[in-house]
Amino acid sequence: MSIQQISLSGRKMQVSNKEMSFLERIYVWTILKGLWTTLKHLFKRKVTIKYPEEVREMSKVARLQHMLMRDDQGRERCTACGLCALSCPAEAITMKAAERKPEEKNLYREEKYAEIYEINMLRCIFCGLCEEACPKEAIYLTTSKKIVASGYKRESFIYGKDKLVMPLDMAIKNTQSNTIQ
Amino acid sequence: MDSVFIIEKSIIIVAVFALTMLMAMYSTWAERKVAAFLQDRVGPNRAGWGGLLQPLADGAKLFTKEEFFPNTPNKFLFILGPAIAMSTALITSAVIPWGDQIEVFGRKVALQATDIDVSILYIFGVLSIGVYGIMIGAWASNNKYSLMSAVRASSQMISYEVAMGLAMISILMMSGSLSLKDITVMQANDGWNIFYQPLAFLIFLICSFAETNRTPFDLAECESELIGGYHTEYSSMKMGFYLFAEYANMFISSTILAVVFLGGYHFPGMAWVNENWGINIGALLGFLTLFAKICFFIFFYMWVRWTIPRFRYDQLMHLGWKILIPLAVINIIITGIVMVLFN
Numbered sequence: 439m440s441i442q443q444i445s446l447s448g449r450k451m452q453v454s455n456k457e458m459s460f461l462e463r464i465y466v467w468t469i470l471k472g473l474w475t476t477l478k479h480l481f482k483r484k485v486t487i488k489y490p491e492e493v494r495e496m497s498k499v500a501r502l503q504h505m506l507m508r509d510d511q512g513r514e515r516c517t518a519c520g521l522c523a524l525s526c527p528a529e530a531i532t533m534k535a536a537e538r539k540p541e542e543k544n545l546y547r548e549e550k551y552a553e554i555y556e557i558n559m560l561r562c563i564f565c566g567l568c569e570e571a572c573p574k575e576a577i578y579l580t581t582s583k584k585i586v587a588s589g590y591k592r593e594s595f596i597y598g599k600d601k602l603v604m605p606l607d608m609a610i611k612n613t614q615s616n617t618i619q
Numbered sequence: 620m621d622s623v624f625i626i627e628k629s630i631i632i633v634a635v636f637a638l639t640m641l642m643a644m645y646s647t648w649a650e651r652k653v654a655a656f657l658q659d660r661v662g663p664n665r666a667g668w669g670g671l672l673q674p675l676a677d678g679a680k681l682f683t684k685e686e687f688f689p690n691t692p693n694k695f696l697f698i699l700g701p702a703i704a705m706s707t708a709l710i711t712s713a714v715i716p717w718g719d720q721i722e723v724f725g726r727k728v729a730l731q732a733t734d735i736d737v738s739i740l741y742i743f744g745v746l747s748i749g750v751y752g753i754m755i756g757a758w759a760s761n762n763k764y765s766l767m768s769a770v771r772a773s774s775q776m777i778s779y780e781v782a783m784g785l786a787m788i789s790i791l792m793m794s795g796s797l798s799l800k801d802i803t804v805m806q807a808n809d810g811w812n813i814f815y816q817p818l819a820f821l822i823f824l825i826c827s828f829a830e831t832n833r834t835p836f837d838l839a840e841c842e843s844e845l846i847g848g849y850h851t852e853y854s855s856m857k858m859g860f861y862l863f864a865e866y867a868n869m870f871i872s873s874t875i876l877a878v879v880f881l882g883g884y885h886f887p888g889m890a891w892v893n894e895n896w897g898i899n900i901g902a903l904l905g906f907l908t909l910f911a912k913i914c915f916f917i918f919f920y921m922w923v924r925w926t927i928p929r930f931r932y933d934q935l936m937h938l939g940w941k942i943l944i945p946l947a948v949i950n951i952i953i954t955g956i957v958m959v960l961f962n
């Protein structure tokens with residue numbers, strides 16, 4: 439089989455330049471056939487998902503909405519190294535680093551922490567590269583199945599630390615379950 | 620000419636005007652819905668139930684948009700364009716018989732704004748003026764794409780008007796009258812024209828697609844070649860007028876098709892209803908029948924739009940001059956022979 443005949447998609451069709459038959463040349467019959475095709479579509483099930491009332495069903499392994507993790511003592515893991523921002527193909531992440539004060543040892547694990555950490559959810563494509571890049575295991579995409587909430591303002595799609603950092607009660611729960619084990 | 624007559628006619632005129640506007644408005648909605656459904660989508664569904672308020676939202680949007688004037692030497696013509704397009708689209712409906720007579724306070728009222736005896740010529744005349752709206756507007760836009768669109772629109776109009784007129788002649792030979800009312804009455808007596816003149820119907824149908832600049836003959840505004848065609852430079856409600864005129868034209872063409880070929884307000888059993896239930900109910904049912912026929916044709920226009928791709932310009936001319944016109948002439952000859960043989 440020569441290379442020209444291989445069809446990877448299985449849909450390759452041989453184009454023919456054969457003369458149109460009389461029926462085809464007077465259009466009417468072919469147009470009627472076309473109209474029949476479109477008419478059938480009139481009664482087909484619609485594929486549209488009416489977001490936000492309906493939400494597309496997610497696969498079991500779907501990872502969405504990021505979370506900035508805390509360690510087992512409830513301290514933020516992120517050290518504002520910027521590797522996630524660097525690896526992000528959509529350039530969705532920005533941050534501003536700050537130095538940890540001595541009295542903040544219980545809040546941040548490393549000496550340098552992210553004072554501002556923002557992900558632009560309009561840009562993010564949920565590829566997970568930030569998670570892969572992070573040396574501190576600080577950022578994760580979660581299985582929460584939460585899709586970014588719709589909104590009318592661009593600002594509402596820029597998620598800051600208030601939305602990203604793991605909530606304290608969740609951290610407390612995690613710590614407790616860890617100690618029990 | 621008494622005052623009651625004037626009041627009666629004014630009411631009919633206002634009603635017809637309102638109906639045309641309403642139909643044009645909701646055709647835009649229907650167009651989107653039909654397009655969406657034919658493409659397995661759901662279409663507009665946010666403004667009102669099923670998107671029914673969408674036309675109002677569109678109107679409000681168009682009215683509040685910025686009024687943009689291109690750098691044109693002739694502002695007057697620029698405004699005149701959409702005005703002509705809109706007014707010609709609206710005045711055609713004057714001669715359409717919307718129903719048989721009704722009886723109000725002992726008066727017999729014909730449901731027709733005016734029954735002039737050259738209705739068909741009138742419609743053809745006004746329809747051809749409609750292209751001036753496009754031409755003038757496009758010329759005044761000072762834009763090459765608009766101009767090209769106007770050239771296309773006018774040559775298309777000229778080519779298809781011939782075939783349309785010739786197809787009409789075979790109908791006129793049968794009815795012996797140019798009045799739409801007479802044609803309807805004749806169909807009520809002898810059966811609908813579509814059964815006697817299927818070829819004329821087909822030709823007329825194709826030509827009305829071309830006359831209203833609808834796909835597959837929308838060469839005047841083909842987005843892929845001419846940006847927006849003649850309304851490229853228009854914005855705000857002037858643009859709205861052009862779009863509106865297109866839909867009003869579609870409504871009128873559907874009406875003419877329904878009146879000339881599908882028996883207008885006639886429905887099987889009309890005489891019986893008139894006798895037993897009174898002519899008012901008969902007229903109402905007649906009007907609803909006509910309305911249903913019109914809606915079918917409007918749907919057909921949209922259905923075709925989302926089925927057939929646009930013709931190439933040379934194909935368009937080929938179809939018009941070399942196929943439709945000879946066919947129409949042959950149809951006239953056959954009609955003549957049959958009439959001589961069977962009368």
Ligand code: SF4
Nearest residue numbers: 526562563565566568
């Ligand atoms: S998931 Fe991908 S796109 Fe989104 S922030 Fe992380 S690296 Fe960027």
Ligand code: SF4
Nearest residue numbers: 516517519520522572
């Ligand atoms: S989330 Fe991870 S990769 Fe990103 S700045 Fe913090 S520590 Fe670095």
